[in-house]
Amino acid sequence: MAGKLQDQVAIITGGASGIGEAIALLFAAEGAHIAIADLNEESGAQTVSAVKALDRDAIFVRTDTSSEEQCEALASATVEHFGAINIQVGAAGISYSQYNSDNPTSAQLLADPEASFLINADLNAWQRVLDVNLTGVMLSARAAAKRMIESDSGGNIINLASIMAKVSRPGVAPYCVSKAGVWMLTKCLAMELVGYNIRVNAIGPGFIETPMTAPMRAFESGSDWAMGLTPMGRFGTAEEVAKTALFLASDDSSFYTGKLLHPDGGVLTD
Template sequence: MRNKMMAGKPLALVTGAAQGIGHACAEALIEDGYDVILSDIQTDGVAEAAERLGAVAGLVCDMGDVAQIEAMFAQIAAEHGPLHALVNNAGIALPGDFLSYDLSAFEKVIDVNLRGVFVATQLAARGMVENKIEGAIVNMSSINAQLAIPAIPAYCASKGGVMQLTKVAALALAKHNIRVNAVGPGSIDTEMMAGVNANPEAFRVAMSRTPLGRSGTAREIGDVVAFLCSKKASYITGETIYVDGGRLGLNYTC
């Protein structure tokens, strides 16, 4: 257990960190000198990831459950001290047909991807303000904050909300020197893209909309997140940095 009175390293929390982009964010932050706490809904996965990375802790938390989020932050404060950085990475998609899309599925996606981000951001910021920490918060948005896919209506809505919530939080917390930014991944080689990767035609179509002509890696997202948490990004707040191989700038496909 990290001794909160003795620890000299800044402390970061990464949600949804058992695998993929969250795992890569945690790895990059550890390499940048952070003590990192991982959280995830996967009990075994987050414990294994924490041990593999040498993280401070691996905590189980459903980011769609406000009570669990509050309990996790209380535990972190009691056992490890205040956060210097928060990475709101946990997210779900739940695709479906628009006309028959189930309202409970829509609400579940919003609960995890947007409400959970707000609750975690608010709790982290309160701790930073109370402890006079000039912290950094990074939210995981998506190119789907701007580009829509009809099969994932709730996901697109949630990521658009994250983009705006990032701006709101950045303005509200600027007077406390707490920076809030977001990262918007494009096509990244993670489990979420596994179906596309396994289908040659779907992969070809995806890459036809990606000028760099390849999928991104989770670590390429992690490195941008680590940059935004660092002093190198000390004059950046309220921004969404799109890491998409040029996709948002493309106005045609070949």
């Protein structure tokens, strides 16, 4: 039986880990071919192998999504290899400037929290989070959109925002601001691309069990805070977020554009 994304081509930034990896595997299981774009070559190669094991084609393109040149090279390499781009997922992200998904540490939580308050924050740290989480999502989305427009094929763009687009907390302002930016970016792109039959939506997950939340989960106070906000009383899985991405990438959501959907266990009720 044909999958929901049969023979479509999807770029997944951040596809080497966590939510991006789960999206790559679910999309492949639904028939898509996958280009993984990530900084982490080793984990990226593992995702490529896992996609190929599902009998779908896959490539890895080492990409720093905060670089316009590298996002353009990624889109070109994908079209060269597969002939098209049908779906673009922007899942590359960082929780703070020094974050490394390969080795998530609790450094920021252990540090003096006031050092990460906006009035004290290092400008480079602020800039790096915005470069990756907001500008990187814009650059990778528009590189893919240009190819979709050139081929007159329509398409789907899905950006990873967060509940933190709407929830504020002391010490994580760059992350919150970047995710609120992704929400508005999604709405603006949706309006600009609607005439090209390109739908643009965002996902704003709650607290999900991935390397990104490992430092938070390592501390009772971090876990307690997250679970205090989550009526379902548990962390979500990357696979649960991937199911939201599949909905947005498939015709099941054919009348959705400019939306932000929240797989979050009930954190946000509006």
